[in-house]
Amino acid sequence: MTRPLLSLANIEKRFGELRAVNGVTLDIHENEFFALLGASGSGKTTLLRMLAGFEIPSSGSILLDGRDISQVPPNHRPVNLMFQSYALFPHMSVAQNIAYGLEMERLPRSEINQRVDEMLSTIQLAHLAERKPHQLSGGQQQRVALGRALVKRPRLLLLDEPLGALDKKLRGEMQLELKHIQNTFGITFIVVTHDQEEALVMADRIAILKDGALLQCGSPRDIYEYPIDRFAADFIGIMNFLPSRVDAGALSAADGSRISALLPGDLKSGDNVLAAVRPERLRLGAADAENCLSGQIRAMAYHGLDLHLHLDTPLSSQPLMVRLTADAAEGHPFAVGEKVTVGWSAHDTRVFTV
Amino acid sequence: MTDRKPIYLMTPALAWLTAFMVVPCLLILALAFFQRGTYGGIVYELSLDNIAQVFDPLYGRIFLKSAGIAALAATIAVVIGYAAAYAIASMPRRHQPILLFFAVLPFWSNYLVRTYAWIVLLNREGLIVSFTRAVGLEGELPQMLYTETAVVIGLVYNYLPFVILACYAPLSRLNPEIHEASRDLGASEWTTFRRVTLPMTVPGIATGFVFVFVLSIGNFVTPALLGGGQFQMIGNLIYDQFLTSNDWPFGAALSMILIAIMMGLLTLQTFASEKASGQQRSEKVDD
Numbered sequence: 001m002t003r004p005l006l007s008l009a010n011i012e013k014r015f016g017e018l019r020a021v022n023g024v025t026l027d028i029h030e031n032e033f034f035a036l037l038g039a040s041g042s043g044k045t046t047l048l049r050m051l052a053g054f055e056i057p058s059s060g061s062i063l064l065d066g067r068d069i070s071q072v073p074p075n076h077r078p079v080n081l082m083f084q085s086y087a088l089f090p091h092m093s094v095a096q097n098i099a100y101g102l103e104m105e106r107l108p109r110s111e112i113n114q115r116v117d118e119m120l121s122t123i124q125l126a127h128l129a130e131r132k133p134h135q136l137s138g139g140q141q142q143r144v145a146l147g148r149a150l151v152k153r154p155r156l157l158l159l160d161e162p163l164g165a166l167d168k169k170l171r172g173e174m175q176l177e178l179k180h181i182q183n184t185f186g187i188t189f190i191v192v193t194h195d196q197e198e199a200l201v202m203a204d205r206i207a208i209l210k211d212g213a214l215l216q217c218g219s220p221r222d223i224y225e226y227p228i229d230r231f232a233a234d235f236i237g238i239m240n241f242l243p244s245r246v247d248a249g250a251l252s253a254a255d256g257s258r259i260s261a262l263l264p265g266d267l268k269s270g271d272n273v274l275a276a277v278r279p280e281r282l283r284l285g286a287a288d289a290e291n292c293l294s295g296q297i298r299a300m301a302y303h304g305l306d307l308h309l310h311l312d313t314p315l316s317s318q319p320l321m322v323r324l325t326a327d328a329a330e331g332h333p334f335a336v337g338e339k340v341t342v343g344w345s346a347h348d349t350r351v352f353t354v
Numbered sequence: 355m356t357d358r359k360p361i362y363l364m365t366p367a368l369a370w371l372t373a374f375m376v377v378p379c380l381l382i383l384a385l386a387f388f389q390r391g392t393y394g395g396i397v398y399e400l401s402l403d404n405i406a407q408v409f410d411p412l413y414g415r416i417f418l419k420s421a422g423i424a425a426l427a428a429t430i431a432v433v434i435g436y437a438a439a440y441a442i443a444s445m446p447r448r449h450q451p452i453l454l455f456f457a458v459l460p461f462w463s464n465y466l467v468r469t470y471a472w473i474v475l476l477n478r479e480g481l482i483v484s485f486t487r488a489v490g491l492e493g494e495l496p497q498m499l500y501t502e503t504a505v506v507i508g509l510v511y512n513y514l515p516f517v518i519l520a521c522y523a524p525l526s527r528l529n530p531e532i533h534e535a536s537r538d539l540g541a542s543e544w545t546t547f548r549r550v551t552l553p554m555t556v557p558g559i560a561t562g563f564v565f566v567f568v569l570s571i572g573n574f575v576t577p578a579l580l581g582g583g584q585f586q587m588i589g590n591l592i593y594d595q596f597l598t599s600n601d602w603p604f605g606a607a608l609s610m611i612l613i614a615i616m617m618g619l620l621t622l623q624t625f626a627s628e629k630a631s632g633q634q635r636s637e638k639v640d641d
Contacts, residue, residue: 052534052538053537053538054534054537073537074534074537074538075537075538075539075540075541075542079538080538080539081534081535081538083531083534083535084531085529085531087529087531087532087534087535088532088535089532089535089536089550089554090532090554091553091554100536100539100541100549101539101540104539104540104541104545105540148535148539149538149539152539152540
């Protein structure tokens, strides 16, 4: 593999007693769409601010193209940040906002004008070039913020919760558009988000941060299908957890029934563990599956695309969630209180230590 | 009926202002069109002589002089006050109220006392002269008290807290991410200040400037005490008409022109800051 574009080595950031970022080591490659995913307080924003140059790491190094930039001030880094609040200059027009960064590079006026015009058409705001930011909608402001950072052609574009302020429908469109823009420009994007769906949809690779440390890093599929621990499993998507105990190479659930799973080798008999299965892996009436149980419908939630059933089962005090596609639910007039049988296969069972 | 606004709550304030502000102003306005009696007093015959007299070059010079001193005081106060407000707004949030409190502290003492204090500082045997002698500086210091400089110093000193408050308000409201955005896009601290922070805080500067200007141009206490009657400002001239020369109609004419100038400036400033704060408001809504 070629040299990574960005290489974080053992980055730490302390604010007094608090370790906001605690020994993060990470390589990010040219052209990657990378997501830093974490809850608030996970250190993702602090990490981003160190990449932008607004915070200096307490220790560790940040290599960009092989050069340590950890002490370089923000205005001397080939890195740009799209702020969560957009931070547009309210006294400047859309075109002036976009031109600002190029003026700082002291480019000739003709080149600035040309690049601003190109960017305005890329973000489809050419007709609003003379407007002030407060005359734009939230989605338009977001495009200006993106254009203003992109026009500088940075080596690395950082996006802080880029879609957080948009409504749900617009967010979906912008997720695809951001991906498209990233592809077209060939610029490495690092997105900070607390929204796991956003990360799954947009990113080539995701890093989950927890308490300032890197918990898991991998492709969206890896992260979703093979979460490294209970926290990651719970944080991404929905997961049914079934408390159980290791018993002679298999699992026995709270009520004594067996749960088939591919057990990791380091578990001993008698260990308390959590068996876990995603709601969409549960199949209705699958009496032939390796795991099979019956439950009573406690609640139902219709989502159009799919139907969620919450089942009371003897396996756990928590209701078991089953996600049926519209197809599978077709022709089943489910009712609350009805008894149903569900099954899943052993290789869809994940096992986590408690 | 349910959405009737409680306008009646304004009645006491309106009544007060009408009785003690609007009516006296109208009286002064009316007075300006009458004539002075030979031995003082007022002759109730309409005339425009007083208004014409205001535009006599002699008085025109005093107007210009007063405006010049007021503008100088306002400029100096804005430069010093903006710097102080910027520093305060850059401090940790929890320290800012206490710093503002100290900045405004002089307001809690009497204006006259504060002005007299400058006499003590500036006079020939005053603290500044004693200090320079004590540190061994040779040579005569120039006359400080009873000069234009002393008047400007007095005005700046007295109105500085206004400017600090006026400039602090927009500075403290700035979204810190806007400052960071400018740095991120390649601007130095200085360029960021010049192209982002300063333009965004012009309303505060305008408010501070107009405040000091308006309060200074009509001021008569500071010129009287620190200027020592060496020269007259428009406020002293008006004071003299009413209390020394007994020429109330001319005093009234001078007052009306002064009020007109002030109202013009305040209107301009209100429009300017209304426009700017309108922008900031919608900015907030979109956040």
